[in-house]
Amino acid sequence: MGKIANKQMICEVLMEHAVQDKSIVALCSDSRGSGSFTSFADQYPEQFVETGIAEQNLVSIAAGLAKCGKKAYAVSPACFLSTRSYEQCKVDAAYSNTNVKLIGISGGVSYGALGMSHHSAQDIAAMSAIPNMRVYIPSDYLQTKALTEALLEDEKPAYIRVGRNAVDAVYEENNVPFEMDKATFVTEGEDAAVIACGEMVGPAKDAAELLAKEGIHVSVIDMYCVKPLDEAAVIKAASGAKGVVTVEEHAPFGGLGSMVAQVVSRECPKKVLNMSLPDAPVITGTSKEVFDYYGLNAQGIAAKVKEAIA
Template sequence: MRKAFIDTINAIGSDPRIWFATADLGYSVIEYFRDTYPDQFVNVGIAEQNLVGVAAGLAHSGKVVFTYSIANFPTLRCLEQIRNDVCYHNLPVKIVAVGGGCAYGALGYTHHGTEDIGIMRALPQMVVVAPGDPIEAAAATRALAALPGPAYLRLGKAGEANVHTSDTSFEIGKAITVTSGDDITFIATGGMLCHAVKVARQLEEEHRLKLTVLSMHTIKPIDVEAIVRAAKTTGGIVTVEDHSVNTGLGAAVADVLATEQLAGVPFAKFGMTDSMCHLVGSQEYLYQQMGDLGATAVRLLRLTSA
């Protein structure tokens, strides 16, 4: 996803309003933008609060600024600046985090980005997008560049494969249907989309289950219509995310179900539990600790038929 984002930024950098600001990260991939558009590039050093403050100032002067860092650094270290300098003034600052979830799992809990979605979606004016594959990442970058106001773009860093074809339609706030079925719906976001699609195929082969898989790339504003449709036309919903289930996609979908008077719909959240992760390891290893997505779906389906 990072390459798709960088390629897109390099392409839209021909617009002099587009700026790229980094906190001394991204070298090996950002040099083209720096060298091609030197007057639209700034490196503030390892100083995330300054990064957001500078970006807000540039945005006040009519620029569209993409701030760039990794994991939870571009959100948690500078939350007050995002809230007061960017959101309060509804400025077009696009906060980019590469390696959401446990992409940097080998570096320990300080580098786990597992609360960022919940924190960002709590901020007024903030749009929150977590693309599911490189095609979505490129489309989201272009869409957010044209979108007024602040946004958070959360990217994976695991060499995610393309789930979609290049002609797939992308719109902020509208889920994409990847597969269709009436047994269970997986609503996935971010890098977990590939896992959801893989497990859906396994369940079809092993249990003859037909699943709908939705890519909920936009968590705020969330696609209420798609969630309601899934609740009414399939046997239950499982949200799939590499984030705390308390405040991320699962919480957002649960809120929709409750608000739309659909609280009786069979529902499960698959993701990070509300606990500190003291494990250190690869992204794949840490995700294995979340459990078995296929078993979660089968258990939910058995509950509906009991």
């Protein structure tokens, strides 16, 4: 199978289950096209709700449907879902503990050329701060499939952020290590630990390969479960390492780096360096151009690891 965008995989999994499970309902805020949910709307019109450009209504309607026994999947650009409808996410979904899965599409800098208004560089911090809200950022379509299937089995609210474009697979078909709310060790090494989430896991894996050629052996941890954070995995990775590097497509405050630093400082103190987007409007460009500009690529991560263990 070729590259598939994570958002498309979510739709495919839901369509597969919606044949038998009529409680599955997808909702979009004029985002069925960008969210890859057009096929769901066409095939299951009675299980689809279009709210138009009204993200607050999107979340509230999803919460209402969930209270009526539906499995509600609210699909909307992450930049709007995590800001315009923040109160509804907090009150209607999380505080009311409803079975709403908030699918933040085109997360991070996926909308690159559209600028800061369309970037979601604050959503990890914002959504993680809400009690009862889980936060997931899968790294590739294979992990996204496993996560989506797992989320169908519970009735708790969650925020799932996925990118806009297809990315290279981190894992292999028929070999996707996945345990709900448990991080995955992509590689293991004793020199340093690189803890990444989402689209940053691929470059972290590539960085480990570059470093291995220089005799530096690195553990790469796929922390798709940003909240609840797998603290045991953080401690395991950091305890035997000379330094820790976190990598995220997010602002430098309140995200994965902050969470990991809290755990490491409490349990096994050592240097933690955070790689993230800057605390400033991000340059205009494609995701790759933005990542390369800020060093969020294999070469940049490898250099940061050397700094962490120096």
